[in-house]
Amino acid sequence: MAAEQSTAIVLRTVEFSETSLIVTLLTRDLGRVSAIAKGARRPKGPFEGALDLLAVCRVVVLRKSSDSLDLLTEAKLHKRFRGGERSLERVYGGYYMAEMLRLLTDDHDPHPDVYDLTIRTLQQIDGSGEVGSSLTYFDAQILRMLGHSPGTDLCTDCGCEVKCSGRIAFSLTSGGIVCDQCRARQRQTISVRVGVIEEIRRLQASTTELPTHVPEDLYGELRAILNRYIQTVVGSVPRMQPFLPSVTRTETNA
Ligand SMILES: [Zn+2]
Structure with missing residues (x-):
């Protein structure tokens, strides 16, 4: 299980449990990635708004074996999508x-x-x-x-x-x-x-x-x-x- 880094764009988030999300990311280096973000739904969780739709962030992903979801361990926000404030x-x-x-x-x-x-x-x-x-x-x-x-x-x-x-x-x-x-x-x-x-x-x-x-x-x-x-x-x-x-x-x- 190797940790890999890339910049990424958030394409979708789906609630997974009371505290976690499943996120779909388009990463520059790893392609599209679907990963569990544990604790992402907790207030003051580890991802701090980095997982909003179309946010651009720096991520660290733990690649899992073929049929289980990857694990998102870090996401640091670079740029938020603000289209909603305009039209x-x-x-x-x-x-x-x-x-x-x-x-x-x-x-x-x-x-x-x-x-x-x-x-x-x-x-x-x-x-x-x-x-x-x-x-x-x-x-x-x-x-x-x-x-x-x-x-x-x-x-x-x-x-x-x-x-x-x-x-x-x-x-x-x-x-x-x-x-x-x-x-x-x-x-x-x-x-x-x-x-x-x-x-x-x-x-x-x-x-x-x-x-x-x-x-x-x-x-x-x-x-x-x-x-x-x-x-x-x-x-x-x-x-x-x-x-x-x-x-x-x-x-x-x-
Ligand atoms: Zn023809």
Whole structure:
């Protein structure tokens, strides 16, 4: 049983006993971790507010054998999530990120890039960044980092070039765009503007530190297709998905 340290983001806490919590953490070095935090529910317990949802903290975890929960022995608060002091949109945005991370990551499978993306996006959501664009950028990037990118270049069924004019067919079963020939064979396709596919490509390719602004006129359609695509990837409708912003603002520095 080895003690391991990492920085971590709190994704969920569930009451376990009168005094303990089970916490789900996204750690930078150990991946997602589910651990018991003994005494966390006691007033003046050992974790002192470090285990609030989306708090960033430094943790020490004792790894247990395969089928028992790890043990959280230390958590030192670095930064609290304060979106709730600003707007409901920011709170829901934070909850959405926590849910997406729980759904898309696996225990003990570290992705430092996903962790860093989450920290950057949280800074936007918790600060003055624009929520709709920030979360759309987060989704596009996390899907790419975890190997779930939607196909946006060639036909995802036959691999040929897809004629890019006007509208384009996106197949949920194939996980990307399809050509006119393959379209008829697909069970679930959505017709989208070419501009939306180009925007997904742009968001996924972007390597800027900050989330890039999603144009207002593309956002609704882009969000709709990403939502459906994510439902296919995770096999359910994320609970916070209906609470995503329905518009983006024109100003990026709003
Ligand atoms: Zn095809």
